[in-house]
Amino acid sequence: MQITIDGFVSGPIGEMDWMNFNWGNDIMSYIDELTDSSGTIILGRKMTEGFIPHWTNMTSNPDDPSYAFGKKMVDLQKVVFTKTLDKSPWSNTILAKGDMVEEVEKLKNQQGKDIIVYGGVSFVSSLVGKNLIDEYHLFINPAAIGKGLTIFNNLNNRLNLTLIKSISFDCGIVVNRYEQDGKSK
Secondary structure, three states: OEEEOOOOOEOOOOOOOOOOOOOOHHHHHHHHHHHHOEEEEEEEHHHHHHHHHHHHHHOOOOOOOOHHHHHHHHHOEEEEEOOOOOOOOOOOEEEEOOOHHHHHHHHHOOOOOEEEEOOOHHHHHHHHHOOOOOEEEEEEEOOOOOOOEOOOOOOOOOOOEEEEEEEEOOOOOEEEEEEEOOOOO
8 A cells, every 4th residue: 555654545535646657677576576475456336447457458458567467467367355346347356245344254265376455445444344365565655635535534442553563665655564463364
């Protein structure tokens, strides 16, 4: 999740103009490794509507530098959490329509690689609030916005995390990888 140094994932009405996308090979390698360790992407429906078409478009031109990563994103199994859709309009994507906790726990209990979350603030904050995230990769951008939306607004109890690794990248982003106490892989 990309965040500001003051802990926001967007401005009060969704502004994301503070994000640094002047990424070099160092941060792209980190993201490639993170993606390669994953076998499933879980998403909220709202995020999915832009996410899947974006990566599908990246695979339309094999000469595009984003092609290989786009193909990874398209090929990974995706599970979309939704209360409104009855059928998935996207390939390689299934819908999770039941209780979020039960659906996530069922995915976690399957054999295979890690599960990665791509989602907007409301979906991710729901996962955080229900204590469903075991590990956080927070991409801290060198910007403070003073107010906005956070993924930690649904906490009912304190969230204790252990810093596993911190890496600074040439673009100015620092990634802090945290493990939730008591939830090691």
